[in-house]
Amino acid sequence: MTITTGVINGVDTDALAETIAAVRTDPTLAQVTFTLGSEWGGGCHQRATTGPVRQSGAEVESRTARYTLESDEPAALLGTDLAASPAEYVLQALAGCYAVTFAANAAARGIELSSLRFDLETDFDLQGFLNVDDSVRPGAQEVRVVVHATSTNAERSALEELCTAVQQRSPIRDTLASPVRVTTTLA
Secondary structure: OOOOOOEEOOEEHHHHHHHHHHHHHOHHHHOEEEEEEEEEOOOOOEEEEEEEEEEOOEEOOOOOOOOEEEEOOOHHHOOOOOOOOHHHHHHHHHHHHHHHHHHHHHHHHOOOEEEEEEEEEEEEOOOOOOOOOOOOOOOEEEEEEEEEEEEOOOOHHHHHHHHHHHHHHOHHHHHHHOOOOOOOOOO
16 A cells, blocks of 8 residues: 555544554564553542553653543442543544544555544443343443544445445454453552
8 A cells, every 4th residue: 555645534544644654664663552540539539640652662752741540430330420530431442443443554555535424322220230140241232333424535345445444444343352361469
């Protein structure tokens, strides 16, 4: 695929092409680690702060910002509704990753997006979480995403191909759709 040069969808396609070339030359550059620290605030409330980002095992010096994320549950689910729920953060993570993946993949194809919006839903059966029925998994039962994308220079068929590519290339979708090892240890 030949990447169009310039800025498309807010993505610097020259920088994108340089990044792809750099990773092809040195695949260790593709190894990225995100970190987060979290403190329980009582009940269902917690506050987390982003930590360093590492690439190829080294801290990314240019990433000095730290962001605070809070979560809680709605009152109907034993929380105090002080913040978005963890389930809503999962949907936000997918929406955010889809936005990045759509913008970059569209830019690489020369597709100019005039609008991009997602409607997301996920279903949980709390019997698993509440230990009421061991046959019910505590995690999400299904995640549904409706994509609303328009373009000034691409036909619907090109947007459908883009949507397929995004599903194949989104790191967060892959994380949700495929088993991933989660290691938990008590310090």
